[in-house]
Each structure stands twice: as C-alpha cells, then as structure tokens.
Amino acid sequence: MSERSATSLATWARELALGARFAVTGGPGLTRTALTAFGVGLGVVVLLLAASVPTMLSAREDRGDDRNPDPVLETAIEDTPAAQTFQALSGSTEYHGEEIGGWVVQPHGGAATEAEPPPGLDAFPAPGEMAVSPALARLLESDEGALLAERLDHPVGDTIGDEGLQGPGDLYYYLGSDTLDGDTLDGEALDGDAIDGDASSAYVFGDMTMGSPSLPAPLILLIVVICVVLLMPIAVFVATAVRFGGERRDQRLAALRLVGADIDMTRRVAAGETLVGAVAGLLLGGAAFLLLRAWLGTVTVWGFSAFSHDIVPALPLAALILVGVPVAAVVVSLLALRGIAIEPLGVVRDATERRRRLVWRLVPGALGVVLLAPMLGGSFDGGSTGGQVQAAVGVVLLLVAATVLLPWVVERVVARLRGGPVSWQLATRRLQLSSGAAARTVSGITVAVAGATALYMLFMGVSDEETEATGQDPDRAQIEISESTEGGMTAVELSGELEGLPGVAEALAWETTSALPTDARPVDGITPSAQVLMGDCSVLRELARIERCADGDVFVPPGEGDPWELAVEPGQQLILGVDSEGVPYGEAPVPWTLPEDALVVEPRTDPGGYVNVGVLATPGALDEEHMAGGWTRAMVRTEGDDPDTLEHVRNVAWGEHRDAWVFELESQRVSDELADVQRALLIGATGVMAVITASMIVSMLEQLRERRRLLSALVAFGTRRRTLSASLLWQTAVPVVLGLGLAAIVGTGLGALLMSMVDLPIGGWLAFLPMAAVGAGMIATVTLVSLPLLWHLMRPDGLRTE
Structure with missing residues (x-):
C-alpha cells in the first residue's frame, strides 16, 4: 500500500471516529443517535422477521411430513417386517373454526411392536388412550373446550413433544387402538416377517415427503407482490430514520467548518455519526428481535404459530441485513448532504430551496412499466425464477416512483396554499419552508398504501378466480x-x-x-x-x-x-x-x-x-x-x-x-392456497402498518423536538395551545392526504398492470378507499400521541439557551 493510500485511510478512520464521538458524547448528537437507532431498530426487527420466514416454513413443513403416516407400498420399501409397521385411521376434526389434526394408530405386534413411534412420543399410546399436544391439552381442560372434550372422550396419557408439532399452537393428537380393521394383507395374517401385496393398512413414520403442489401463476404473482409491498415501506422507513435530526447535525457541521474543517471532512464526520446510529440500530433491532422471537413462540396469530427455535434468519439474508443497513445508512446520509452547502457561518438550507425537478423522478416509474410491459396480456410465467424477479423489480420501481414523486407533489401543492385560519397558516408556512422533511415523514405510508391498493386489486381478481360456486343453498339448510x-x-x-x-x-x-x-x-x-x-x-x-x-x-x-x-x-x-x-x-x-x-x-x-x-x-x-x-x-x-x-x-x-x-x-368456497396467502397477508400487513405508524410518531416527535424554540417563542407571543395543536394536525394531514392521493393513482395503475399480467379482468378501481381509511386513522393516532410532547414544549422557558 502506498504512503498516500495509507494517509487517506488514516484520515477516513480519524474523521469517522470523530463523527462517532459526536454521536455518543451527549447533547443533541446523542439524542439524534438515539432516535436514529430506534428508527433503524424497528426496521431491522421487521427485516429479521422477514428473513426468518423461509427457515420457519421449511421447519414446519419438515415436521409435518415426518408425522404423517406413510403407506408402506408407496415408499417402495421391500421386505419390510410387519412388526415395524402400524395401522392408521385419520381422526381429524374441526372445532370452532380450528383444525384438530389426529390419527388413530394401532401398531402391529401390540406392546412388542418394533415400529417407530410417532414423532414427539417415546411410544405408541395405549389402546383407548390419547397423546395430545400441549395446546390441545389446554383446550380440552378449559371451559371453552368442553364440547371438544365430549367428542374426544378418552383419557390423556403422554404429551407430544415439539418435534411432533408444527407450532406451539398446534392442535394435534394420537389415539391408541386395538380394534382397527385391516389385520390382513391380501388375505394373509400379519404375523410373517415381510409385507407382500397391498399395504394399505401398513404405515411407517418419517418417510413421507409431500411435495408442494405447483401454484397457479396469479397466486405466485400475488405472493411476489405481497413480499415487495410488505418490505418496501420498511426500507423507506430505515432510509428516513437515518436522517432524523438532520437540521441540528448540519448546524454542528457548520461549527466544524468554522474551526477549519473542509467540506469533505464534514461529510466524513456526518457519515461516522450516521454509522454509529445505524450500528446501534442493528444491535437494538437484534436484541428486540430476540425478545420478540421468544414472545412469538407463545402466541397464535390468525391461526398460525411458530416455535421460537424456528424463527431464525436465513444466513444469506441475515448477512445482507448486517452489511446492507449500515452501508445504506451512510449512503443515504451522504446523498442528503449533496444538496446542502455547509459554510462556516451557517447552512444554506435556511435560504429558499431550489425547486425540485420532475423529469428524473419519472424515470423509475418508466423503467418499472418497461419491465412489466412484456408480461401484459397473461404472459407472466409463474414457474420461472427470472419472471418472478422481473415482476418483483418492476413492482419495486413503480413503488419507488411514488416515493420520489411525493416530495415534488408536496412542494408544488403547498407552495400554492394561502390564507385561512392562523393554525392553517402556521402549518402551511412550515410545510413551505421544509416540504422535504414532511414528504419523508409520509413516504412510508405512501409506499404502503400504493402497494396495498395494487395488492387489493390483484387479490380480489385472484379471489374471483380461486373461488368456486358450490351449488349449495345455505338458506334451505346450514x-x-x-x-x-x-x-x-x-x-x-x-x-x-x-x-x-x-x-x-x-x-x-x-x-x-x-x-x-x-x-x-x-x-x-x-x-x-x-x-x-x-x-x-x-x-x-x-x-x-x-x-x-x-x-x-x-x-x-x-x-x-x-x-x-x-x-x-x-x-x-x-x-x-x-x-x-x-x-x-x-x-x-x-x-x-x-x-x-x-x-x-x-x-x-x-x-x-x-x-x-x-x-x-x-x-x-x-x-x-x-x-x-x-x-x-x-x-x-x-x-x-x-x-x-x-x-x-x-x-x-x-x-x-x-x-x-x-x-x-x-354457496362459495375459496381454495386452501388462497386462504393461506390471505392469512400471511393479514399477519404481515398488521406488523408493517404498526411499524409505519410508529415511524410516523417518531418522525413527528423528532420534528417537534427540533422546533421547540420556535414553539416556545409562539407561546411567549400569546399563541393558544388549541391553535398550535390544530397546526400540528394540519402539518400531518396535508402531506398524508397528498401521499394518499398519489398512492391511489400509482396503486390503481400498478394493480391494473398486475391483473393484466395474469389475464384477470381488470377492476376494483375503488380499492384505495379502505387504504385511505387506514391513512386517516394513522393521522389521528400520530396527532394524539404527539400532543403531550407539544404541550410540554409550549413553555416560555424553552427559549433559554446556553
């Protein structure tokens, strides 16, 4: 390595370390680091959970295959000793909408059987005795399960271990028997050494591998879009979180310029400060993930449960998160400084901002349409990995288009707002001075609503395709x-x-x-x-x-x-x-x-x-x-x-x-595959919307903290609390309404493209209305949570400075 390269690396290391020191030595820098770490941590938790889905589903499927009795004839096992097999009869039922899985089992050879017992048990249950999962045992013992206990009226012996269950909420049992029919195979008693002929009454555990049926192209596209829609808002939120406290940080960088630092040094210091917040967010998110992982092992959401030891991020995805989050944080931070001139006597941000340009903001959307256009007219190949990737990238680009268009839309609209009550004027003036910050705050909900609108349109189309008329008449009998x-x-x-x-x-x-x-x-x-x-x-x-x-x-x-x-x-x-x-x-x-x-x-x-x-x-x-x-x-x-x-x-x-x-x-029945996709969508959407709401709350609290001196000055001049509270509502509502309008346009357009890709009738043009209602609820939530801090900051002593 040359002396110049070594000097350059040493300079980078020294200045990154200086930024890291500013981030953790107290004051505004520490507050900004804490906010950034909290925001990044929320995103990391969701990303780690998403990265755990493949591992979790694989483990559930493997245990499900292992516990299904496998007919000996289908396993192509020759000369299998009869004593190593058992008879089985399905005993599954349903209770208050919950599936109760179970088998009646009878080992050949009785107590001297050599058959492998069911997974999670050391031995077959005795005749007339049940071995149950812990969740089923709790249900049978509760008042709620009284009718089920009447149905499964057998003494409970052993408890099925984790290796025999798909999840902690799994309702499953084995019932021992000595009265099953089928004691002969092709007319010969099962007292020989081998099984010849029809083995329909001879089963073993652990050999069945139930291949997943191929899904129709519309369902595959639906799953791809769900993954994109649920993860895109998290990526946007992480990018927003690393810019918390940007105005205060830029003022500190201006002070560095005053003591002799050049522009490149200030940017490296800013990168170091951001890097600390991102790394702290990684650690915080990892710790929260471990705590949440332990808690998730005790709950059932929408009929789905998972063991804590199954919720493990896939190694490649975990490595990508570990490296990608800090790198993305630094890149976003440096890109944010490109449009700011930090001088020794101040920051140019305090002057009028340059009008945003529209042309380059249309490029992501155009590229997304170009990628999806060849698949229109039902040309999407659900079985091709390349087709899935192309569809996913196209959807990502169209959602990115909504994100990059939002600041331009907010700037153009708020610049034309005039007059109105005092609260309205305070809100619009604040938006005019800092429309970029307002757009960043609602960018996550814009992406989520745009994606959810397209997803809802596609889901309704797929539902029509995957729903069949049964011909049954529930009005005549139920x-x-x-x-x-x-x-x-x-x-x-x-x-x-x-x-x-x-x-x-x-x-x-x-x-x-x-x-x-x-x-x-x-x-x-x-x-x-x-x-x-x-x-x-x-x-x-x-x-x-x-x-x-x-x-x-x-x-x-x-x-x-x-x-x-x-x-x-x-x-x-x-x-x-x-x-x-x-x-x-x-x-x-x-x-x-x-x-x-x-x-x-x-x-x-x-x-x-x-x-x-x-x-x-x-x-x-x-x-x-x-x-x-x-x-x-x-x-x-x-x-x-x-x-x-x-x-x-x-x-x-x-x-x-x-x-x-x-x-x-x-009268109608929905396919099991679509029901599983719908359940996954509900679980994922619930978590993502909660994170987006939390991100908006954090963003609003961060903005209030940075404007505390302004708020104190307004109160000192006699501004009423009611006026400032209404101003806060307008500041949240205007960008959200604009974001929802943009999301409705992008989402319905994307939904129409997706439906054409799988040759579904295009419809559902009002799919954005439920999403708009969700957005309105988020506005109310953010405003209510922000009011206590607003009232705390509305005090004249906030003007005190050192």
Whole structure:
C-alpha cells in the first residue's frame, strides 16, 4: 500500500471516529443517535422477521411430513417386517373454526411392536388412550373446550413433544387402538416377517415427503407482490430514520467548518455519526428481535404459530441485513448532504430551496412499466425464477416512483396554499419552508398504501378466480352430515339425535344405496347403476318436486342420460345393496322390484347441491336390509347463530366410528392456497402498518423536538395551545392526504398492470378507499400521541439557551 493510500485511510478512520464521538458524547448528537437507532431498530426487527420466514416454513413443513403416516407400498420399501409397521385411521376434526389434526394408530405386534413411534412420543399410546399436544391439552381442560372434550372422550396419557408439532399452537393428537380393521394383507395374517401385496393398512413414520403442489401463476404473482409491498415501506422507513435530526447535525457541521474543517471532512464526520446510529440500530433491532422471537413462540396469530427455535434468519439474508443497513445508512446520509452547502457561518438550507425537478423522478416509474410491459396480456410465467424477479423489480420501481414523486407533489401543492385560519397558516408556512422533511415523514405510508391498493386489486381478481360456486343453498339448510350406515345410525336414529340438540330447528335424514339390474352388463367397460334413496315424505320433497306423498310411495326422478346412471322404469327388477361389480355389501344380494305405480317426478337440487336421480322411496316401500352398505345423509336447519350448534352436531356424528363427514353449507368456497396467502397477508400487513405508524410518531416527535424554540417563542407571543395543536394536525394531514392521493393513482395503475399480467379482468378501481381509511386513522393516532410532547414544549422557558 502506498504512503498516500495509507494517509487517506488514516484520515477516513480519524474523521469517522470523530463523527462517532459526536454521536455518543451527549447533547443533541446523542439524542439524534438515539432516535436514529430506534428508527433503524424497528426496521431491522421487521427485516429479521422477514428473513426468518423461509427457515420457519421449511421447519414446519419438515415436521409435518415426518408425522404423517406413510403407506408402506408407496415408499417402495421391500421386505419390510410387519412388526415395524402400524395401522392408521385419520381422526381429524374441526372445532370452532380450528383444525384438530389426529390419527388413530394401532401398531402391529401390540406392546412388542418394533415400529417407530410417532414423532414427539417415546411410544405408541395405549389402546383407548390419547397423546395430545400441549395446546390441545389446554383446550380440552378449559371451559371453552368442553364440547371438544365430549367428542374426544378418552383419557390423556403422554404429551407430544415439539418435534411432533408444527407450532406451539398446534392442535394435534394420537389415539391408541386395538380394534382397527385391516389385520390382513391380501388375505394373509400379519404375523410373517415381510409385507407382500397391498399395504394399505401398513404405515411407517418419517418417510413421507409431500411435495408442494405447483401454484397457479396469479397466486405466485400475488405472493411476489405481497413480499415487495410488505418490505418496501420498511426500507423507506430505515432510509428516513437515518436522517432524523438532520437540521441540528448540519448546524454542528457548520461549527466544524468554522474551526477549519473542509467540506469533505464534514461529510466524513456526518457519515461516522450516521454509522454509529445505524450500528446501534442493528444491535437494538437484534436484541428486540430476540425478545420478540421468544414472545412469538407463545402466541397464535390468525391461526398460525411458530416455535421460537424456528424463527431464525436465513444466513444469506441475515448477512445482507448486517452489511446492507449500515452501508445504506451512510449512503443515504451522504446523498442528503449533496444538496446542502455547509459554510462556516451557517447552512444554506435556511435560504429558499431550489425547486425540485420532475423529469428524473419519472424515470423509475418508466423503467418499472418497461419491465412489466412484456408480461401484459397473461404472459407472466409463474414457474420461472427470472419472471418472478422481473415482476418483483418492476413492482419495486413503480413503488419507488411514488416515493420520489411525493416530495415534488408536496412542494408544488403547498407552495400554492394561502390564507385561512392562523393554525392553517402556521402549518402551511412550515410545510413551505421544509416540504422535504414532511414528504419523508409520509413516504412510508405512501409506499404502503400504493402497494396495498395494487395488492387489493390483484387479490380480489385472484379471489374471483380461486373461488368456486358450490351449488349449495345455505338458506334451505346450514349443516350437512354424511356417514356410512355400517357401524353408523339409520336415518330415523340420526334425525332423532339431531332434533334434540340446542339450536337445531329441523333435521332431514335419508339413507342411500346403489342398485344394479338383474341382467347387468358392462357397456364400454362401465356397468350402469342406480341410486336408491329412502326417506319420509318431508325429505323426499327436498329431493324432488312431489305434490302428493304417503308412506309406501315410490318415485322415479329420471337422470340426464349419463352412462354411469341406470335408467330405471316402473316394474323393473333390481338388486340392491351391491357395488358396481355386483358384490353385495351385506350377506347376500337383495332383489327388489320397482312398483308399477311408481310416479315419475322432476328431480330437485338438494341443499347440498346434488341432483338426486334414480329411485326415491318412503320407508314403507323398503326394508332396512335393502339399504345395506349405503350412506346416511342429513341436512340440518339451525335457528340463531350459536357457534356451539355445529359442535353439538359434530359430536352426534362422531360416535365410535370415523367414517362421517360434517360440514357447513356455503354457496362459495375459496381454495386452501388462497386462504393461506390471505392469512400471511393479514399477519404481515398488521406488523408493517404498526411499524409505519410508529415511524410516523417518531418522525413527528423528532420534528417537534427540533422546533421547540420556535414553539416556545409562539407561546411567549400569546399563541393558544388549541391553535398550535390544530397546526400540528394540519402539518400531518396535508402531506398524508397528498401521499394518499398519489398512492391511489400509482396503486390503481400498478394493480391494473398486475391483473393484466395474469389475464384477470381488470377492476376494483375503488380499492384505495379502505387504504385511505387506514391513512386517516394513522393521522389521528400520530396527532394524539404527539400532543403531550407539544404541550410540554409550549413553555416560555424553552427559549433559554446556553
């Protein structure tokens, strides 16, 4: 290294150290450092949490794969000893909207099994005993979980450890059994050394890897935009935080010029001061992240929970934050000094600012449109990493365009504001003198609202695509039950149990089985079969348009010529209770002749959305033996809106068997993938909006602190508190309103581009209205929080100086 280079490095080090000393030796410098550290720390917390998402999701997915029983046949394991496997039956249910996962397990070999126990347990639970997660144990013991405890009425033995759960709020259990069917494989007892043939009743833990299904392009684009929209405001806020206290710092730099420092030295000193604040923010944010990480392990947000040890930033992202935040802080600080002339006798900022230029501020937006334009018309390739990066960069540039345009808009608008009350004039004059600071304060909310507007438009479009009409009619019935008649209840028994429940107004139940003609022959490999339903007249009127009905009547609603459907006619001979190959469900086939006087009626869509064709019979026309091997269905009409009604119904259907389905009827159903994306959006948006509100509060408090002498002077001249409080409101409201207007324009334009990229109908032009309401709430919050400090500063003794 040359002597000149060594001298240059020594000079840089000495002057950076001088700036660092100013930052920590007390007075205004220390206050500015504290504010910067607090602001940067808030941003770092969010960035570290975002960097932890890949690790957290990966850990959850791995544990979810490990705990799912894996059929031996699908793992391609040959010559697996039977004693190393177990039987499993899903025991999942739902309770007050929460998924309760569970399995009924029975190891082959009983107590001497060699099978690997479920993850998080040292052994399989004993027959009739449950092993539960800690969250499920708490729920079962609470008053809130009383109905669930009635359903899962088994003694609780062991507790599932963390390695068997996806999160601390996971509701999961294993129930031991010794009565599961399927003790043979291909007719041979499971007492040999190996499994040959159909292993549908032989499972192992730890081998299943459930590949994530490929998402549609609209959902991929939605996820990309969510990541950008949630993180962009944080980056803007960090850039704003490093400029806290800029006016006081520039005055100190002017004092340095007075004692002989040149312009380059003052900039290096400023960089050193900023660097200390950024590094302190990193440390503060890291410490806050560790505390928040421990707390997040105890809460469930929107149905999602994570263990503290899973919330670990991915190493590359953590390194990027560690290096990028201080570097970005120094760069932003130096760029801010480029437009300021710091002289020995003052700072040129005190004079009239040069008018901002518009041309270069349009460049980011133009580049963003150029990147997104090739993808318009549905050309976005969701499976291409390059396409995802291109879309993300395009969105970032358009949001940056909103940020760089905002100072120009604020400057042009406030320069034309005249007259009005005293509070309005105080606010507008302050904005005219320092429009840049006002724009920086609201830049975060501008980016957030612009992104959220575009996201909302895209989300609504994707929702329409990912939402399907079910055909169900929740006005006619609200709950449906479907269960096997084998080991279950008959229609009469089920309706009787249901109608005695609290909140149930009526329960209509019927039984169904299949029938073949006596001369059944396959047609093109398909053996047509007919559906036979048995229920009383009130039930049959829900399934067909029937005018007159009495017990013993039979009706025939014809189908639409489907090759799978047998076209039945009055007088036809049928065999009931058999499958499509003629194998009886019961002990023997049951012949039955369709009465000659059976009426042909028009089928009617039932509340569950099914069109029931074939044969409709009242109980007087059929015996229970005719309905062997079928299903019992019930439609439940409720009264009131008690959520416990659904749980009472589930408890009735649960019983000792697991071959029952209970679900609420709904006219539309959203895909599970979109529901997961929506949950992630709600979690992320809640955190980001909280950080943005905190950043605006910090920015406003910092501005009030710098203007305390001016406020004291105004009070000394007799200005009322009410006037100054209203002035503070106007100072916050005017830039926010301008920012929201700009955000609405940029956001709706971006939303239209994104919808075109995935070939969605463009709409939702009023999507900015909910975001505007959020902005109004933030204005009120910032003003209310700032008032106590404003009143504290409005004292004449604030004019005292040393």
